[in-house]
Amino acid sequence: MTTDEPEKQQAEEQEVSEQEQEETQSLRTESEPPPDPVLKELYGSTRPSVQLIQGIPLAPIICSVWPAAEAETLLQESWIPTEQEPAEDTEPPRSFDPAAPEYNVIPRRIAKSAAMVEWNQLKKDLAVAEKKFEKTPDKEAEQKEELGNLVAELQERLAEAEAQLTDVKGSYGADPLSLVPWMNTLFALADAGLTTFDVSGPSFPHCPLHLLFGEANSLDMYAGVERMLATFKRRYEMERGPNRVQIFTKLVPNIFSGLFSPQLVTAAVDRSLARMELQQIDMVQVRWWDLRERDVVPTLKAVKALTIDEGDVDPETGAVSVTAPAKVRAVGLLDFPFRGVLDAIQMGIPVTMVQVNYHICDTSAEPILGLCAKYGIKVAANNGTLGGLINEKYLGVESPDSLVDDPDLDSVAECLDLVQKFGGWERLQSLLEALKSIADKHRVSMQSVAVRFQMDRGTFPVLPVNWEPFVWMPFGNPVWLDHNKPGVDEKLFHKASFLDEDDLALIASRTR
Incomplete structure (x- = not known):
């Protein structure tokens, strides 16, 4: 063997190795879905895109929209300043206002x-x-x-x-709503890759009962929020491009009233479509107060009927043409128990998502997660940050006063209910200490730890929207001045979780 032969052999082996690596990478690329382009650009994430059903993207976190004031009032706002006559002995307004x-x-x-x-x-x-x-x-x-x-x-x-x-x-x-604070808030969230929005508002037992059980049968209780989100969707997609925003609404019938019947469902959906000026609703979620009080199946079948296109068949060619597209694209269940979800599936209801109470302090819905995984149903998980209590602000302090409003909490009463179910304020303090140590270890916020816990169980966390200027409060950033990137921990959207076995053991020790 000449002196050149070992070098030649080594070069050939290296070439074969590189070729094998390329082939392996090619196979891996073919077998793995590509990363979501928005999440990759914003957070360096390799997490793939997810769809609720074909044609409806689903963001990794769902934004729950509960307006800070009456929706109809917010829809009357305007960012366009009105010219006013200056009062006597006052300085004239500046011709240039850099904050405008x-x-x-x-x-x-x-x-x-x-x-x-x-x-x-x-x-x-x-x-x-x-x-x-x-x-x-x-x-x-x-x-x-x-x-x-x-x-x-x-x-x-x-x-x-x-x-x-x-x-x-x-x-x-030309658009008075284009730059109002609530519109800016929703723009910021959508630009952060959080494009899925769920209508929300006060609910039992922390709201006037007439909203839930009044003569209107509660079928229009989210009318104002629907109009807000539809107004935002039109504005956002005019600027950013079509099919960028998903809106999930809710059907909450008063089942205790003799006035309600499944025949009212179609009319209710038609009113929602008219309010939102849409041809189709991305998803209608049904909430049913008591499955033992009244059979839910006829109502679910009425919603299912709205998910089917109407069409004609050409008698000569057999070609099928759609004459009226489906009014509802997907059906969801809200706060259904395990048996209720299973019954709906077995009755042939095309359930695409189930929204449950599932978070770091309460994993009792675990059987529903398993059931949904078996049937390919997405799960939306509520109360990930305990309504805002998982926050350094509440570590080492007394419990909030139930009679005093707290702008950092969704609802003080609802938050304290969650604490009571968990075992009291002292027990929550022990958990907050653990979450703080985990957050410091991974250089993320406490909120990110709690939300990642939900995501690692295969769920899509539902986080409440905080309004400008505190948009990023639910993510642990009460003040965020960088307009070039979202106030969200990048690790939250990475494909691999930052929570390790020690973290999970520590959480388990404080939540058992």
Whole structure:
């Protein structure tokens, strides 16, 4: 063997090794779904995209929208300042106010708009094409003609993108709601990849009973929130592009009233569609107060009927055409017990999601998680942060006063109910200490520990929306001034969990 042969053999072995690595990577890439592009860009996540059903994306965390005031009042707001006559002996207003939306919020929104993104990409593509065209000699007539056609096409598309961008820029002054605080809040969440929104509001036993059991049969109790979310969806998708936002609504009938019947379901859904100005509702979730009091199956079948397209069959060709698309795309169950979920499945109801009370202090819904996993049903998990109590603010302090409002809690009464069920304030303090040590260990917030606990069980946490300027409070960031990225721990969305066996053992020791 010559002296060159070992080196030659080593080079061949290295080439074979590299080829095997490429083949292994190729196989792995083919078998694994690609990462969600938004989560990858924002958080460096390899977590794949998830769909509730085909055509309806599902964000890793669901935003529960409970308006800070009456929805109808919020829908009457306007960001556009009204000109007022200055009072005597006062300084005239500044001609330039750097805090005004037109000087800070609007430029950021325009920069993220679909029209601006497309315009930027077309400018780059056009510059490359024009350079290639200039460098191509005239004797290569065929290639030069192709490049010339490409340049002309890109110039035309760029002009269209510029027109769309002009429309976006001019739309703010024509839309009084485009920059109001609640709209900015929902924009921030959607831009963070949290595009799934669930209607919410006060519920039993912490709300007036007439809302739940009044003459309206509670079928329209979320009317205002539906209008808010639909208004946001139209605005967001006008700026960011179509099919970006998902809205889940609820059907909460007064089953104790003789006025309610399953025949009212279609009319209720039609009213929701009219309010939201939509052709289809992404998901309707049914809440049923007592499965023993009244049979839920006829109502579920009425909702199921709305998930089916109406169509005609051509008698000659046999081709099927849709004459009326389904009004509801997916059916969900809200706070159903194990037996109720199983019965719905066995009755042929196409359940796509079940929303349950499941969090670090209460895992009693574990059997439902197993049942849903068996049938491929998604699970939305409530109360991940105990309504806001999993927060450093409540570590080492006295229990909140039930008669004093706390802006950092969804509902003081509901939070204290959760604490009572868990075993009291002292026991919660022990858990908060453990969560703080885990959070410090992984350099995340306490809230992220609690939410990741839910996510690691295969659920989609439902977190309440906090309104501007405290948008990121539920994620552990009460004050967030960086407008270039969301106030969320990146590790929360990574495919692999940051919680290890020691963390889980410590949590278990404080929650048994």
